Amino acid sequence: MLLSSIRSLCYRGPSIASRAFSSSPLARTAEVKSLGVIGAGQMGLGIALVAAQKAQVPVTLIDTSQASLDKGLKFADKLLAKDVAKERLTQEAADAARGRITPSQKMEDLSGVDFVIEAVPEIEELKRRVFGQLAQIAPRHAILATNTSSISITKIAAATTADPTDLQAPARVVSTHFMNPVPVQKGVEIIAGLQTAPETVAAAVAFVRRMGKIPAVSADSPGFLANRILMPYINEAIICLETGVGAKEDIDSIMKNGTNVPMGPLTLADFIGLDTCLAIMNVLHQETGDSKYRPSGLLKRMVNAGWLGKKSGKGFYDY
Numbered sequence: 001m002l003l004s005s006i007r008s009l010c011y012r013g014p015s016i017a018s019r020a021f022s023s024s025p026l027a028r029t030a031e032v033k034s035l036g037v038i039g040a041g042q043m044g045l046g047i048a049l050v051a052a053q054k055a056q057v058p059v060t061l062i063d064t065s066q067a068s069l070d071k072g073l074k075f076a077d078k079l080l081a082k083d084v085a086k087e088r089l090t091q092e093a094a095d096a097a098r099g100r101i102t103p104s105q106k107m108e109d110l111s112g113v114d115f116v117i118e119a120v121p122e123i124e125e126l127k128r129r130v131f132g133q134l135a136q137i138a139p140r141h142a143i144l145a146t147n148t149s150s151i152s153i154t155k156i157a158a159a160t161t162a163d164p165t166d167l168q169a170p171a172r173v174v175s176t177h178f179m180n181p182v183p184v185q186k187g188v189e190i191i192a193g194l195q196t197a198p199e200t201v202a203a204a205v206a207f208v209r210r211m212g213k214i215p216a217v218s219a220d221s222p223g224f225l226a227n228r229i230l231m232p233y234i235n236e237a238i239i240c241l242e243t244g245v246g247a248k249e250d251i252d253s254i255m256k257n258g259t260n261v262p263m264g265p266l267t268l269a270d271f272i273g274l275d276t277c278l279a280i281m282n283v284l285h286q287e288t289g290d291s292k293y294r295p296s297g298l299l300k301r302m303v304n305a306g307w308l309g310k311k312s313g314k315g316f317y318d319y
């Protein structure tokens with residue numbers, strides 16, 4: 001079922017990129033022996049930690065900010081210590097997982113990895129710049145994955161064409177869209193751009209399975225599946241707050257206790273990050289031109305105020 005979804009979502013025309021890539025040894029994904037993660041924020045850190053623990057591959061974790069790397073690794077230590085305390089993990093396994101993660105501020109340290117997952121902020125220009133660099137640095141067999149929540153994979157893949165001698169780079173770009181928090185959520189959306197080779201999608205599916213995750217395939221459509229459904233729900237909850245339909249506690253309470261989800265939509269928005277929620281709503285609104293996706297005014301004002309949710313200490317609630 002999943003494989004037929006992959007086939008129907010991937011372009012299967014006679015592209016040079018696709019033909020060249022299909023003979024690559026990476027079609028056999030057991031050969032993914034090392035991972036690079038770009039961005040050590042809440043998503044990148046979680047991806048690095050789960051890959052080190054479950055897929056047991058060495059991970060090079062890149063961030064331009066030393067403070068983010070320090071904060072991320074401190075958080076990894078805390079998560080591992082909690083697992084050891086609860087006897088979900090032995091101390092040896094925790095030490096081994098932590099020892100597989102190497103922090104760095106240099107993209108050049110990705111020159112030997114087999115698979116890269118980018119998790120920098122949801123800004124199209126930034127992601128395009130990172131993929132432009134990555135295509136020049138990563139080995140020519142490496143899968144180049146993005147964790148974008150909403151930006152077109154086709155556009156991100158197109159940013160890898162700076163080197164005219166590397167025709168197959170866009171065919172190696174795919175999305176592995178992990179859910180937050182990565183160590184807890186099982187689902188991962190896999191999205192192919194127009195240029196993505198079917199082998200790249202198969203490699204992504206196989207690798208996230210090695211990480212203990214459950215892949216689901218989506219088309220390269222605004223918001224993909226998860227955020228196309230989730231974000232209008234969160235946005236509507238914020239509009240209900242803004243227009244006085246309910247207090248924040250009541251909005252969260254009725255959705256939590258009435259639809260059997262672990263937290264209400266405003267708490268969830270705080271956990272995701274209000275900047276990320278706004279960025280996704282903007283993509284849905286701009287790409288579809290449909291006013292039903294217009295971001296709430298309150299969401300915009302909160303982001304302008306720097307109230308980004310849990311990560312900034314203040315959102316709909318205080319942290």
Ligand SMILES: NC(=O)c1ccc[n+]([C@@H]2O[C@H](COP(=O)([O-])OP(=O)(O)OC[C@H]3O[C@@H](n4cnc5c(N)ncnc54)[C@H](O)[C@@H]3O)[C@@H](O)[C@H]2O)c1
Pocket residue numbers: 038039040041042043044062063064065068069118119120121122123126130147148149150177178179180271272273276311
């Ligand atoms: N937060 C969520 O719930 C969630 C869920 C799924 C997907 N995503 C997506 O994952 C991505 C990352 O989101 P996040 O919540 O982890 O963001 P975040 O703000 O917590 O972390 C981003 C990190 O990227 C670093 N960074 C910025 N520019 C960089 C560069 N050029 N090179 C290397 N590192 C750089 C920052 O220093 C920061 O540490 C976004 O695309 C987001 O849409 C987020």
